[in-house]
Each structure stands twice: as C-alpha cells, then as structure tokens.
Amino acid sequence: xxxxxxxxxxxxxxxxxxxxxxxxxxxxxxxxxxxxxxxxxxxxxxxxxxxxxxxxxxxxxxxxxxxxxxxxxxxxxxxxxxxxxxxxxxxxxxxxxxxxxxxxxxxxxxxxxxxxxxxxxxxxxxxxxxxxxxxxxxxxxxxxxxxxxxxxxxxxxxxxxxxxxxxxxxxxxxxxxxxxxxxxxxxxxxxxxxxxxxxxxxxxxxxxxxxx
Numbered sequence: 514x515x516x517x518x519x520x521x522x523x524x525x526x527x528x529x530x531x532x533x534x535x536x537x538x539x540x541x542x543x544x545x546x547x548x549x550x551x552x553x554x555x556x557x558x559x560x561x562x563x564x565x566x567x568x569x570x571x572x573x574x575x576x577x578x579x580x581x582x583x584x585x586x587x588x589x590x591x592x593x594x595x596x597x598x599x600x601x602x603x604x605x606x607x608x609x610x611x612x613x614x615x616x617x618x619x620x621x622x623x624x625x626x627x628x629x630x631x632x633x634x635x636x637x638x639x640x641x642x643x644x645x646x647x648x649x650x651x652x653x654x655x656x657x658x659x660x661x662x663x664x665x666x667x668x669x670x671x672x673x674x675x676x677x678x679x680x681x682x683x684x685x686x687x688x689x690x691x692x693x694x695x696x697x698x699x700x701x702x703x704x705x706x707x708x709x710x711x712x713x714x715x716x717x718x719x720x721x722x723x724x725x
Contacts, residue, residue, distance in 0.1 A: 566624070566689060573603075573625040574687050574697040578710050580605050580619055581665070581699065585706050587616075588667040597665040599651045599685060602626035610666065621687070627651050628688040630696050633713060634720055641711040641722045642700040644684040653683025653701065665701060673703040680704050698722060 581597055584607045588595040594610035603621035608614065621627075627650040634640055635647035645652040653675070654660030660675040662683070667673055673681040680703040688696040696713040710725040 566692075567695065569622040570625055570687070570689055570695045570697065573621040574699070574710065576619050576621065577605060577685065577687060578699055578708065580607065580617065581701070581708050583607065583617070584665075585667045585671055585673070585708065588669055589671050592669040594669065595667045597667065599627060599663040601651065601663075602628075624689055625687060625695075626690065627685060628690055628696075629686040630688045630690070630693045632693045632720070633686070633696055634722065639721070641684050641698040642682075642702070642709065644682060644700055647686075650686045652685070653681055654679070655682040657681075667706060671706040673701055673706050693720075697725075 584595045584597045587593075587607075595616075596608040596610050598606045598608065600606070603623075603626045605619050605621075606615050607617040609616055629647055629650040629652075633647045637643050637646065640647050644655050649662070651663045653665055654662050657675060657677070657679045660677060660679060660681070664676060665673050665681055665683075666675060675681045682701060682703045684698055684700045686696060686698050694713055694715065698711040698713075700709050700711065701707070711722040712725050714721055714723055
C-alpha cells in the first residue's frame with residue numbers, strides 16, 4: 514500500500530458509512546422510543562383522571578340545576594304548570610302538566626347519580642337549607658307524609674308544589690358513588706320557588722355544605 518494513502522478511507526467504505534448514517538434508527542431504538550411514548554401517555558392519562566371525574570360531577574350538577582330553573586322559568590313564561598321528575602339513578606325529565614307531554618329528558622354521566630353518600634352531614638342543622646337528614650338522595654316534599662318525594666310541580670307564579678298542591682320544599686344530592694367530597698346538593702324552597710346549589714367541603718375536622 515502506498516504510504517501516502519495510509520489512513521484514508523476508500524470510496525466504497527465511505528459510501529457504506531453514509532448509508533449507515535442515512536439509515537437512521539434501528540428497530541430496537543424505535544421500540545424504545547415507542548415504549549417511552551406509551552409510558553408518558555399512560556402517566557398523563559392517569560394524572561388527569563381525577564380532574565375528568567370532577568368535571569363530570571360538575572356537569573351533572575349544572576345539568577340538574579339548569580333543568581330545575583328552566584322548568585320554573587317556563588312555567589312562569591307560559592302560565593302553565595311544569596313537572597320536574599327525578600328518576601333514580603340518573604334521569605331527570607320536564608313534563609307539561611296539562612298535556613302530559615315530556616318536553617325534556619336529561620341523563621347524567623354513567624359514573625354520577627342521585628346519591629346521598631354515607632358521611633355527609635346528617636342533622637337538620639347541618640344539611641343544605643336544613644332539609645332532611647342527609648339519608649335520602651331525592652328528598653323533596655319535606656314534612657308531607659303522602660307526597661311524591663321525586664316530583665316538583667312548578668306553578669305559573671314560580672312557586673313549587675307537590676301532586677297534592679302542598680308547598681314543596683326539599684333537596685336532591687348528586688355524587689360519584691364512594692367519593693364523599695364529590696357530593697353536590699340542590700335545594701328548593703317551595704313557597705317562592707327559590708333554587709340553590711351546594712358543594713360539600715372539609716372545614717378542619719368538620720364537613721360543611723357551602724352555597725355555590
């Protein structure tokens with residue numbers, strides 16, 4: 514070999530080196546990248562699950578609150594009676610009383626239901642608007658022994674009655690089963706038709722409902 518060519522790379526070898534560089538990732542390298550991507554995606558998915566669950570509870574709460582208010586406002590606007598009916602575990606309907614026609618039906622997300630979770634405040638002094646004792650998920654017609662606890666008759670003046678024309682006060686609870694602090698509540702004062710929303714919080718060692 515010519516000493517002057519010693520240490521030089523032949524044209525053929527240079528072409529092979531270029532092909533190796535152009536070839537890019539090996540199969541093993543690609544598999545490692547894909548595996549890392551899957552792990553990162555799984556970790557991200559797991560990290561956002563609590564937020565997604567809370568979003569579904571919030572959406573369910575907003576749906577029930579909006580449905581009750583819509584029925585009341587429609588009753589006032591049309592000068593007709595509209596009935597809101599809660600059907601466990603997660604359906605709510607609006608019906609025009611005069612015709613019996615169901616005008617709206619809403620269903621809560623499958624992991625949310627009308628649910629009074631064990632552990633919520635359960636004395637008359639600590640329940641939302643002091644209705645009931647926190648043991649019944651759909652608890653309207655407070656103090657009326659023969660009423661229908663799952664039905665509200667909104668009147669043309671905005672008030673709320675039961676099927677027997679008694680003033681209808683009450684509360685409905687919404688939660689994810691097994692998750693105490695996902696609990697929400699909506700109360701109704703029948704004399705005026707006032708509707709208020711609540712959320713359960715931990716205040717030191719005490720669980721309290723706060724108006725939303």
